Amino acid sequence: MEKFDKLSGIAAPMPLVNIDTDMIIPKVFLKTIKRSGLGVNLFDEMRYDRDGNEIPDFVLNKPAYREAQILVAGDNFGCGSSREHAPWALADFGIKAVISTSFADIFFNNCFKNGILPIVLPQEQVDALMKDAEKGANARMEIDLEAQTVTSSDGDVFHFEVDPHRKHCLLNGLDDIGLTLEKSASIDAFEKKMALERPWV
Amino acid sequence: MSPKTLYDKIWDAHVAHEAEDGTCLLYIDRHLVHEVTSPQAFEGLRLADREVHSPDKTIAVPDHNVPTTPGREDPAQMTEESRIQVEALDKNARDFGIHYYPVNDIRQGIVHIVGPEQGWTLPGMTVVCGDSHTATHGAFGALAHGIGTSEVEHVLATQTLIQKKSKNMKVEITGKLKPGVTAKDITLAVIGKTGTAGGTGYVIEYCGEAIRDLSMEGRMTVCNMAIEGGARAGLIAPDEKTFEYIKGRPHAPKGGQWEQAMEWWKTLHSDDDAHWDKIVTLKGEEIEPVVTWGTSPEDVLPITDVVPSPEDFTGGKVEAAKRALDYMGLTPGQKLTDIKVDAVFVGSCTNGRIEDLREVAKVLKGRKVADGVRMMIVPGSGLVREQAEEEGLAEIFQEAGAEWRLAGCSMCLAMNPDQLAPEERCASTSNRNFEGRQGYKGRTHLMSPAMAAAAAVTGHLTDVRELT
Numbered sequence: 313m314e315k316f317d318k319l320s321g322i323a324a325p326m327p328l329v330n331i332d333t334d335m336i337i338p339k340v341f342l343k344t345i346k347r348s349g350l351g352v353n354l355f356d357e358m359r360y361d362r363d364g365n366e367i368p369d370f371v372l373n374k375p376a377y378r379e380a381q382i383l384v385a386g387d388n389f390g391c392g393s394s395r396e397h398a399p400w401a402l403a404d405f406g407i408k409a410v411i412s413t414s415f416a417d418i419f420f421n422n423c424f425k426n427g428i429l430p431i432v433l434p435q436e437q438v439d440a441l442m443k444d445a446e447k448g449a450n451a452r453m454e455i456d457l458e459a460q461t462v463t464s465s466d467g468d469v470f471h472f473e474v475d476p477h478r479k480h481c482l483l484n485g486l487d488d489i490g491l492t493l494e495k496s497a498s499i500d501a502f503e504k505k506m507a508l509e510r511p512w513v
Numbered sequence: 514m515s516p517k518t519l520y521d522k523i524w525d526a527h528v529a530h531e532a533e534d535g536t537c538l539l540y541i542d543r544h545l546v547h548e549v550t551s552p553q554a555f556e557g558l559r560l561a562d563r564e565v566h567s568p569d570k571t572i573a574v575p576d577h578n579v580p581t582t583p584g585r586e587d588p589a590q591m592t593e594e595s596r597i598q599v600e601a602l603d604k605n606a607r608d609f610g611i612h613y614y615p616v617n618d619i620r621q622g623i624v625h626i627v628g629p630e631q632g633w634t635l636p637g638m639t640v641v642c643g644d645s646h647t648a649t650h651g652a653f654g655a656l657a658h659g660i661g662t663s664e665v666e667h668v669l670a671t672q673t674l675i676q677k678k679s680k681n682m683k684v685e686i687t688g689k690l691k692p693g694v695t696a697k698d699i700t701l702a703v704i705g706k707t708g709t710a711g712g713t714g715y716v717i718e719y720c721g722e723a724i725r726d727l728s729m730e731g732r733m734t735v736c737n738m739a740i741e742g743g744a745r746a747g748l749i750a751p752d753e754k755t756f757e758y759i760k761g762r763p764h765a766p767k768g769g770q771w772e773q774a775m776e777w778w779k780t781l782h783s784d785d786d787a788h789w790d791k792i793v794t795l796k797g798e799e800i801e802p803v804v805t806w807g808t809s810p811e812d813v814l815p816i817t818d819v820v821p822s823p824e825d826f827t828g829g830k831v832e833a834a835k836r837a838l839d840y841m842g843l844t845p846g847q848k849l850t851d852i853k854v855d856a857v858f859v860g861s862c863t864n865g866r867i868e869d870l871r872e873v874a875k876v877l878k879g880r881k882v883a884d885g886v887r888m889m890i891v892p893g894s895g896l897v898r899e900q901a902e903e904e905g906l907a908e909i910f911q912e913a914g915a916e917w918r919l920a921g922c923s924m925c926l927a928m929n930p931d932q933l934a935p936e937e938r939c940a941s942t943s944n945r946n947f948e949g950r951q952g953y954k955g956r957t958h959l960m961s962p963a964m965a966a967a968a969a970v971t972g973h974l975t976d977v978r979e980l981t
């Protein structure tokens with residue numbers, strides 16, 4: 313997995329609440345058996361018309377935001393289907409962090425597995441960053457995972473919380489499976505115990 | 514010992530390792546796999562030269578992509594991409610030696626219907642699947658939740674999941690339901706009350722008299738939509754109905770193991786003075802048959818109500834409501850019962866079980882699907898289909914003019930040939946009314962099977978209690 317430590321990038325504002333994973337990557341694109349290549353279809357139904365032409369009003373189609381690496385989004389981002397295609401599509405497009413007041417649980421987990429940092433901040437701070445993002449390409453936000461801060465283009469600094477284990481994995485680009493397999497003795501011991509206590513499982 | 518919730522008990526019984534910061538390796542008893550979210554996970558295993566840790570606890574079935582029309586074994590019936598996904602599952606299941614129900618097996622069906630039906634899902638288990646509606650299995654008092662593809666790979670390789678414990682939320686439905694009100698109305702009413710993020714960070718336990726009174730099928734419907742309320746999982750404590758349902762199923766424990774299992778299962782309930790981080794109570798008598806009007810499952814209203822206006826909301830929801838009304842082609846103030854439908858879909862892991870089909874048959878019997886309405890009835894599994902035929906339900910459906918399909922996810926998500934056309938409006942028993950969920954620009958109203966059947970015969974959203 314790619315490491316994440318510091319990021320300085322353009323942030324795109326998406327104030328809509330309840331942006332679900334069907335919006336992030338519509339199901340017609342779930343038919344792939346690969347992880348890559350989904351970026352062109354990110355937000356497909358909002359981004360293109362039926363004939364495949366870009367809808368100019370959609371934020372990521374505007375010249376200022378085509379290179380966005382951060383999304384500032386409305387509440388409950390990533391709700392709905394568990395599809396990991398959503399963070400794959402975000403990552404493939406180049407999005408490395410999403411800021412919102414809250415995220416759906418599975419999406420939130422999936423982000424960390426794909427080098428994307430989901431940042432939860434209180435409403436007024438998200439509102440402030442939303443305004444900042446609306447300024448366009450000149451407004452670069454900075455995210456420092458080590459320090460756990462987001463800095464707006466005006467220099468306002470907001471502190472965020474992140475789970476220490478997840479932070480460690482993102483900073484070092486660690487793969488979960490490798491880490492878990494190091495604990496295989498615990499798993500074996502658990503299975504032995506279960507074979508006696510709950511043999512029907 | 515300090516008092517525990519049901520969730521606490523199942524959690525504690527599955528921690529294989531706990532790190533200092535509270536991150537746990539949770540042991541997984543059952544891993545269900547379908548074709549859409551697993552190919553990249555198996556590819557990951559192959560690339561790393563890893564095996565499936567417990568093939569015996571891993572069960573695969575194709576459901577999302579499969580067509581639901583006769584002759585579907587013929588690969589030409591699927592788009593090339595769908596066919597590749599189903600073939601990939603076929604190959605992965607065989608290569609890694611996991612349990613598998615291929616398309617032409619009578620036991621094939623929607624993964625969340627097949628698991629309980631085959632007795633794979635048992636009380637006190639941890640059950641995961643790369644699918645958000647895994648919460649369904651919580652109806653058995655199993656801790657069941659959806660996971661992403663990276664986690665699918667993690668479970669395949671290690672039989673564990675890296676987890677932190679969620680908080681405990683109790684949703685109590687007191688009293689009795691009124692006639693015409695069903696499990697689907699309960700679960701939608703709860704989401705209408707808590708919102709789609711109301712359960713975020715929690716595992717919900719549903720309890721109360723109205724929940725106890727539900728059949729296992731109804732309980733599965735309730736737990737199925739826990740995820741729509743944002744919760745990680747939904748649970749219902751097992752009781753005699755649960756044990757009765759499980760007994761004799763192909764993979765249920767037998768003989769002495771059954772006795773041993775029962776001993777433990779009977780302890781699986783929340784202790785009286787257990788701690789709850791959040792409690793929500795609804796009165797069963799106050800729940801009405803409901804429908805959704807918008808594009809989020811929280812957009813729920815009693816069928817007797819009218820379409821709301823964006824000004825009825827606050828904050829970000831104002832914009833969302835405007836967008837939803839526009840997408841759904843509705844006008845504020847319009848009576849919900851005046852909304853005409855073009856299609857009716859009965860099926861999905863929410864409402865594709867035998868009891869749901871019986872409800873639909875009750876309404877359709879002696880009636881006809883309204884002119885210009887297309888009704889599709891899709892059983893949740895091959896076995897549900899077989900039973901519906903034995904009980905004479907299929908005949909009722911066909912006489913009414915509905916299409917009687919083969920098992921699969923079908924129009925719940927439109928990844929297969931069953932889809933809405935743009936602006937087509939559908940009364941649906943599924944669980945999501947998101948934009949484009951049932952087809953590009955398709956419009957979905959969620960409701961119970963009885964309400965969907967009522968809409969089918971009248972051609973518009975209808976209060977099933979008025980069809981006598």
Ligand code: SF4
Nearest residue numbers: 646861862922925926
């Ligand atoms: S029926 Fe619908 S919700 Fe259930 S598993 Fe299939 S697609 Fe998902």
